[in-house]
Amino acid sequence: xxxxxxxxxxxxxxxxxxxxxxxxxxxxxxxxxxxxxxxxxxxxxxxxxxxxxxxxxxxxxxxxxxxxxxxxxxxxxxxxxxxxxxxxxxxxxxxxxxxxxxxxxxx
Amino acid sequence: xxxxxxxxxxxxxxxxxxxxxxxxxxxxxxxxxxxxxxxxxxxxxxxxxxxxxxxxxxxxxxxxxxxxxxxxxxxxxxxxxxxxxxxxxxxxxxxxxxxxxxxxxxxxxxxxxxxxxxxx
Numbered sequence: 001x002x003x004x005x006x007x008x009x010x011x012x013x014x015x016x017x018x019x020x021x022x023x024x025x026x027x028x029x030x031x032x033x034x035x036x037x038x039x040x041x042x043x044x045x046x047x048x049x050x051x052x053x054x055x056x057x058x059x060x061x062x063x064x065x066x067x068x069x070x071x072x073x074x075x076x077x078x079x080x081x082x083x084x085x086x087x088x089x090x091x092x093x094x095x096x097x098x099x100x101x102x103x104x105x106x107x
Numbered sequence: 108x109x110x111x112x113x114x115x116x117x118x119x120x121x122x123x124x125x126x127x128x129x130x131x132x133x134x135x136x137x138x139x140x141x142x143x144x145x146x147x148x149x150x151x152x153x154x155x156x157x158x159x160x161x162x163x164x165x166x167x168x169x170x171x172x173x174x175x176x177x178x179x180x181x182x183x184x185x186x187x188x189x190x191x192x193x194x195x196x197x198x199x200x201x202x203x204x205x206x207x208x209x210x211x212x213x214x215x216x217x218x219x220x221x222x223x224x225x226x227x
Contacts, residue, residue, distance in 0.1 A: 001170050032211070032212065034211065034212075034213040034214070036154075036214070038154075043203055043217040043218065043219055043220050044154065044203075044214070044217060045217070046208075046213055046214060046215050049208060049211040049213035049215070050210070050211040050213070053211070055213075055215065087153065087154055089154075089156075089213070089214070091207075091211060091212030091213055094159055094167035095156060095167065095168065095169050095170050096144070096156040096159070096212075097156060098153055098154040098155065098156065099153070100153045101153045101154075
């Protein structure tokens, strides 16, 4: 099975900051990497699919990059509503797997 | 408009079998390429993928849970059913169903989730 490792597990940043979250797979997953945002008490929502494609309706301040085993989610200018937990997920093959999550707080 | 909604018992006893139903609308599991998965999340913990069923009835399971899981579909009722045997308190979680996007295999639409507590 493919293991996904996210870092950091938590971070605190100020409104307007550029924020980066990384995700590493235990093997190459080409570009089969997706990012989700989850707010407390809510279901996750898809932000980025296939490593760098913005899901419809997601603000353009979110972007994704990477291929192979190393990936990055970037928020170009942090907004208060971005306070959430972010998960990466590999869809290269089943069984699928998620990272452990990154909890993002606003200073 | 695509919607998914999970239903099932809120409380089960240890050793019992859990049956959860995902009722969806806005797409059909008879359409080539369509797939639905179940994912769970224990309180305060990360997401864990459980199972997937495809339009052609292919099925895939979590390696660690595959002996306990069965996924099935009822295309006439637009439902996907997950059963999990021998429930344990560590299985206490919110259980989600989600549609899988055809090209990327990302989970593009999620249900609201249903909380299941395992306790005697």
